Amino acid sequence: MLRRATSSLFLCCLLALPAHAAEPDAKQWLERMTRALAEQNYEGFFFHVRGARSERMRIIHRVDRGQVSERLVSLDGSGREIIRNASEVICYLPDRRTVLVEKRSERTDATSLLGGLPSYSESLETLYDISKIGGVVKTLGRKTQVVWVQPRDQYRYGYRLWLDQETALPLKSQLCDRQGRVIEQILFSEVNLRERIAAADLKPAVSGEGYTWLRQTTQPVVVAGMTVGWSVIRLPAGFKLTERRVQAIAGSNTPVRHLVFSDGLATVSVFIEPRDTQAEPMHGLKRVGAAFAYSRDLDGHQVTAVGEVPAATVEAIAAGVMRDEGDEPPADSATPAAPAVSPP
Amino acid sequence: MTDTVKEQLSACLDSQLRQDELDLLLKRVAKDRELRRTLGRYALTGEALRGSGAVRASTGFADRVSAAVAAEDGSPQRSVRIAPSVMRWLRPAAGFAVAAGVATVAVLSLQPSAPESNIIAQAPPAASASASNDSYIVPANTVSNFVPATRLTNYVVAHSEYSSPLGLRTVLSGVLSEEDEAAAAAESAEDVSQDAFPDDASRNAAGKSGAQVRQP
Numbered sequence: 001m002l003r004r005a006t007s008s009l010f011l012c013c014l015l016a017l018p019a020h021a022a023e024p025d026a027k028q029w030l031e032r033m034t035r036a037l038a039e040q041n042y043e044g045f046f047f048h049v050r051g052a053r054s055e056r057m058r059i060i061h062r063v064d065r066g067q068v069s070e071r072l073v074s075l076d077g078s079g080r081e082i083i084r085n086a087s088e089v090i091c092y093l094p095d096r097r098t099v100l101v102e103k104r105s106e107r108t109d110a111t112s113l114l115g116g117l118p119s120y121s122e123s124l125e126t127l128y129d130i131s132k133i134g135g136v137v138k139t140l141g142r143k144t145q146v147v148w149v150q151p152r153d154q155y156r157y158g159y160r161l162w163l164d165q166e167t168a169l170p171l172k173s174q175l176c177d178r179q180g181r182v183i184e185q186i187l188f189s190e191v192n193l194r195e196r197i198a199a200a201d202l203k204p205a206v207s208g209e210g211y212t213w214l215r216q217t218t219q220p221v222v223v224a225g226m227t228v229g230w231s232v233i234r235l236p237a238g239f240k241l242t243e244r245r246v247q248a249i250a251g252s253n254t255p256v257r258h259l260v261f262s263d264g265l266a267t268v269s270v271f272i273e274p275r276d277t278q279a280e281p282m283h284g285l286k287r288v289g290a291a292f293a294y295s296r297d298l299d300g301h302q303v304t305a306v307g308e309v310p311a312a313t314v315e316a317i318a319a320g321v322m323r324d325e326g327d328e329p330p331a332d333s334a335t336p337a338a339p340a341v342s343p344p
Numbered sequence: 345m346t347d348t349v350k351e352q353l354s355a356c357l358d359s360q361l362r363q364d365e366l367d368l369l370l371k372r373v374a375k376d377r378e379l380r381r382t383l384g385r386y387a388l389t390g391e392a393l394r395g396s397g398a399v400r401a402s403t404g405f406a407d408r409v410s411a412a413v414a415a416e417d418g419s420p421q422r423s424v425r426i427a428p429s430v431m432r433w434l435r436p437a438a439g440f441a442v443a444a445g446v447a448t449v450a451v452l453s454l455q456p457s458a459p460e461s462n463i464i465a466q467a468p469p470a471a472s473a474s475a476s477n478d479s480y481i482v483p484a485n486t487v488s489n490f491v492p493a494t495r496l497t498n499y500v501v502a503h504s505e506y507s508s509p510l511g512l513r514t515v516l517s518g519v520l521s522e523e524d525e526a527a528a529a530a531e532s533a534e535d536v537s538q539d540a541f542p543d544d545a546s547r548n549a550a551g552k553s554g555a556q557v558r559q560p
Binding site for chain 2: 247256258267269271279282286288291293295304306307
């Protein structure tokens with residue numbers, strides 16, 4: 001990917017760029033980006049911007065034998081760090097003398113900051129139009145190609161990516177709605193490619209010794225009769241059930257059914273739990289951060305669809321939730337951690 | 345390599361060399377591979393030192409040198425530097441208001457039923473009984489009068505394990521999102537359906553105590 005630059009020192013300053021035999025198309029650009037993110041060691045600084053807020057962080061992205069691990073350091077003075085690898089996410093919160101450890105689901109591949117960006121596939125192309133916008137543009141001081149991954153219907157968001165011409169790294173990534181309005185974005189202020197990054201660079205600045213360590217188990221709670229019985233009909237095009245589990249969720253006395261639907265890029269979760277008579281029921285559409293949530297009451301259950309997708313999508317998915325015929329009654333175990341309860 | 349050259353290298357990255365000295369040094373760098381490597385290392389060290397501080401001011405020369413070092417064939421690191429103008433427009437937005445906190449979302453999920461107590465020690469017996477000492481299972485009865493909006497944020501946290509439109513949605517959304525966002529979420533800031541929650545006071549109280557949990 002990176003050609004030899006033989007220019008003299010001073011010519012290099014004038015942005016000597018690799019010569020391309022043929023102009024890569026949008027698909028090839030996406031593939032280049034995916035490859036770069038999966039194979040390149042890099043470290044740098046980025047801004048995460050949503051609405052009027054912006055947060056600056058440092059990132060160290062290491063690839064070792066195909067395994068990506070990452071360290072994110074908050075630059076707000078709190079000293080907070082996040083170390084991610086394939087199996088877990090560890091958050092060091094020195095200002096609270098706390099460390100949070102979360103196991104990763106094996107089915108998620110988003111172990112990196114930009115791991116959630118679209119990667120090319122034929123099925124992606126059936127749902128999204130992938131195109132280059134214009135030619136080379138100067139962005140953030142570098143020559144970049146803009147690639148637009150645009151949804152073909154109203155049920156998902158799109159991405160605009162400013163890919164560095166030389167490295168294909170996304171210097172600017174925007175999640176945007178159909179009208180092109182930006183929902184959130186990541187802007188790099190600096191990226192340094194490295195031949196290798198030492199494992200030691202992934203170590204947090206604090207040891208966490210003497211801190212409170214909190215481990216959140218995401219082991220599915222096995223409760224007989226709870227993993228079946230609900231389904232969603234009339235899903236928006238392209239969405240498929242990718243995971244079905246029962247889990248403990250804070251603030252709830254009973255395990256919650258969690259169904260995950262994905263179109264390969266966007267993800268929507270559906271949560272189903274028996275109505276808590278003491279809690280106020282949730283109805284209709286809400287917004288939480290960049291996500292929309294739609295709740296409804298169904299057959300004595302609270303049904304909520306959540307996702308960073310347009311409101312129409314959570315609404316459609318929540319509306320399609322059905323209780324299967326001949327379903328066993330829900331097992332109301334007393335605590336999330338209780339052993340399996342067999343309903344009669 | 346002499347110490348003088350090393351000093352010059354260091355100085356040039358800090359933009360402390362005179363123009364004629366810079367030119368001379370540049371010429372030497374152009375000819376000397378070892379010098380280029382050293383320069384690369386210096387640049388990175390400087391970056392690391394400056395890393396956590398303020399946005400680095402543009403030092404035209406240092407940038408040019410970095411770019412040159414980066415473009416140098418076979419150099420151990422390459423640099424993609426972005427114009428400082430970006431920093432300028434981002435700055436007002438960034439400001440100091442980005443005091444990232446453990447979002448109320450995350451804290452609520454750890455908060456024991458009794459306020460101002462040690463998180464671990466106060467974990468509900470049912471949860472701690474089945475967990476090893478250093479583990480925790482999301483306490484069930486965190487806030488006795490928890491409200492739907494809080495549950496909603498807990499859903500979002502649970503969902504975020506699967507979704508990462510822009511990466512940060514994973515754990516960051518639950519842990520490193522800003523306090524005000526969490527507060528907004530707890531208050532269901534954008535209540536699209538115009539649902540009204542009568543118990544604003546209790547919810548706010550829950551959110552506030554959550555955000556202020558401190559370890560002894």
